[in-house]
Amino acid sequence: MYTLGISAYFHDSAACLLKNDHIVAAVQEERFTRKKNDESFPLNSILYCLKEAKITLSQVDHVVFYEKPFLKFERLIETYLAFAPAGFLSFIKAMPIWLKDKLFLKKNLIKQLKQIDNTWNPNTNKLLFTTHHQSHAASAFYPSPFTKAVILTADGVGEWTTTSVAIGTNHRIEQVKEINFPHSIGLLYSAFTYYLGFKVNCDEYKVMGLAPYGEPLYTDLIFKHLIDLRDDGSFSLNMRYFNYCTGLTMISSRFNQLFGQPPRRTGAEISQFHMDVASSIQAAAEKIMITLTSALYREYQIDNLCMAGGVALNCVANGKILKQSGFKHIWIQPAAGDAGGALGAAYAVYYGYSGDARKEIEMGDKMQNSLLGPSFTSDEIRKCLIENGINFEELSTENLNNKIAACLADGKVVGYFRGRMEFGPRALGARSILADPRNADMQSILNQKIKFRESFRPFAAASLEEHAAEYFELVAKSPYMLLVTSVRPKHRILSQENKAVLKGFDRLKDSKSVITAVTHIDYTARLQTVNSKQNPGFYNLLQAFYKLTSCSCLVNTSFNRMDEPIVNTPQEALTCFIQTGMDILVLEGFMLRK
Numbered sequence: 001m002y003t004l005g006i007s008a009y010f011h012d013s014a015a016c017l018l019k020n021d022h023i024v025a026a027v028q029e030e031r032f033t034r035k036k037n038d039e040s041f042p043l044n045s046i047l048y049c050l051k052e053a054k055i056t057l058s059q060v061d062h063v064v065f066y067e068k069p070f071l072k073f074e075r076l077i078e079t080y081l082a083f084a085p086a087g088f089l090s091f092i093k094a095m096p097i098w099l100k101d102k103l104f105l106k107k108n109l110i111k112q113l114k115q116i117d118n119t120w121n122p123n124t125n126k127l128l129f130t131t132h133h134q135s136h137a138a139s140a141f142y143p144s145p146f147t148k149a150v151i152l153t154a155d156g157v158g159e160w161t162t163t164s165v166a167i168g169t170n171h172r173i174e175q176v177k178e179i180n181f182p183h184s185i186g187l188l189y190s191a192f193t194y195y196l197g198f199k200v201n202c203d204e205y206k207v208m209g210l211a212p213y214g215e216p217l218y219t220d221l222i223f224k225h226l227i228d229l230r231d232d233g234s235f236s237l238n239m240r241y242f243n244y245c246t247g248l249t250m251i252s253s254r255f256n257q258l259f260g261q262p263p264r265r266t267g268a269e270i271s272q273f274h275m276d277v278a279s280s281i282q283a284a285a286e287k288i289m290i291t292l293t294s295a296l297y298r299e300y301q302i303d304n305l306c307m308a309g310g311v312a313l314n315c316v317a318n319g320k321i322l323k324q325s326g327f328k329h330i331w332i333q334p335a336a337g338d339a340g341g342a343l344g345a346a347y348a349v350y351y352g353y354s355g356d357a358r359k360e361i362e363m364g365d366k367m368q369n370s371l372l373g374p375s376f377t378s379d380e381i382r383k384c385l386i387e388n389g390i391n392f393e394e395l396s397t398e399n400l401n402n403k404i405a406a407c408l409a410d411g412k413v414v415g416y417f418r419g420r421m422e423f424g425p426r427a428l429g430a431r432s433i434l435a436d437p438r439n440a441d442m443q444s445i446l447n448q449k450i451k452f453r454e455s456f457r458p459f460a461a462a463s464l465e466e467h468a469a470e471y472f473e474l475v476a477k478s479p480y481m482l483l484v485t486s487v488r489p490k491h492r493i494l495s496q497e498n499k500a501v502l503k504g505f506d507r508l509k510d511s512k513s514v515i516t517a518v519t520h521i522d523y524t525a526r527l528q529t530v531n532s533k534q535n536p537g538f539y540n541l542l543q544a545f546y547k548l549t550s551c552s553c554l555v556n557t558s559f560n561r562m563d564e565p566i567v568n569t570p571q572e573a574l575t576c577f578i579q580t581g582m583d584i585l586v587l588e589g590f591m592l593r594k
Helices: 043-053 069-083 088-100 102-116 132-141 185-195 204-213 219-226 253-259 272-300 315-324 339-354 378-387 397-409 442-450 465-471 496-501 504-509 536-549 570-579
Strands: 002-007 014-019 022-028 062-065 127-129 148-154 161-169 172-180 227-229 235-237 304-308 329-332 414-417 431-435 460-464 483-486 524-530 553-558 584-587 590-593
Touching (some): 014 043, 022 043, 062 339, 132 148, 132 161, 132 304, 161 185, 161 272, 204 272, 204 504, 219 227, 219 253, 219 272, 227 272, 315 524, 378 590, 431 442, 524 536, 570 584
Parallel strands (some): 002 062, 414 584, 460 524
Antiparallel strands (some): 014 022, 227 235, 460 553, 483 524, 584 590
16 A cells, blocks of 8 residues: 655645555655755655655555645635734735635645646545645654653644644554644744744754853743643743734734844844844743653653654754653654645554554664665766766775865865765764864864854764763663754863853853864753664774774754755755865765865
8 A cells, every 4th residue: 555645835844645654755855956945846855756666656655745735725814804903914815826726735635646647546545635744744753763641742833733742652642732823833933933043843953052152131021921721731821912813924013022122134243142032932842742752641640642743843842842741751853844734744654544453663663763765876876976076985885984084184174975864854874964073173163164054053963872971971862863962071072260250152262172163051962862773884884084083973964054955966966066165075885085
């Protein structure tokens, strides 16, 4: 049985193909179109999934869209009526788009799918729709290693739901409670993203990275005026301070008055005030999530928690949930945002229609380390290099790993392109930029000369799983880079003189630990743990570096420049290599030097 899941028309469109409950392929459309967070119909993604399975669209049993557009339209209309006459300008701007395209989504989907395969028939092959949070919940539970778990999904908004709780048991998911629009953790965080001058539904992770530079001076203000958080984790927002229901902005003038400043203009200087605001909303989000998950653990007394939705990408909060909520085990969908909705929609229909019991999982979970996208043969890569007139070495795997390790130890920055591309926002050792974490200058080199992004942005660590506890206060495996943990005190460099004097971005001048390039200013690190079974190729490279240096981790950041999608093809990797300050490029068994 083949099931094709699709997410599209909001942000992060994607496609996923299942063969029974096995993930054949999953990929985001942005990787093909090169438009970050592309929302368009995922034509290229669908074609790739079909190609990977060697089937046509007519051989797919079910095509599933990840939400129900009529329910979304209902929410839009009811919201405008509730707030009328406010929001008229927003209403007349939104209506033409809905009446032209979104309201007749089923008809448009059929048209697009028939262009892929004109023999495809929506009646015999079945075009189905799940709800948005049903997709998220399925993406969180069905690929997880658990046979029973509490499932928490939290994001901006789906149709009506913004936060939902379900119980997963074997191959069934039972929804038990939800919080509806306009009350939303995701939209609260996005409101601050907007206020701080970053892009909503795109740059929330920048707020998370900025937070440690400030102090949470405004957290009490947030809980006094903006959100009412109750002991059971339920909450409601004070909508007088927000404008997203009917306006063209996220916040109202009252929000600006509350904090005493207008929103930061995009590209303007980031002041200590902005750092303190970021710190405050991050602290508030952590308190909300810990209160909610602690209440769920007390109520259901189930040790396992599964999470999805955009809020589940807040890896700082995730780390604290694991330590403080009471849940013994947490599994987070690596493509937790809307892209993962394609996978969840496919799983929801497969288990809903087939009635099959979930099969035993051999590799920890069903995500195959999220390496579910395109790969390229040596012949394809060789042809690309020859056509571009590039000099290269072709090496055996062992020789290649040893050479890469030596280059990294020598301070070189390596673009690393091997195997199937990652599904989701994190580079996990297939489309990565790698460097030596011990190099005190490496964070600024990577930010300024390669990523061309803000200087405050931290970098993640990829560590050999069996040696991760040497550097990090590890409480669980973290194969998908979705947990933040602390660097062990014995490896920290505590400069009390400088700490008392340095403020804001001046704190970047201080070395923070012996692996300073992956240590944030609060002595934390976003961690990926790598083992030989789930990610053998990347594991062997880390082993080679460890044998050479006795350091068991590397800097691992995504292979792209700021505001660009992660590279997909060898040509895109080559272009990024040429246009940045990278020293070495690895394309499968080929090695290029500047």
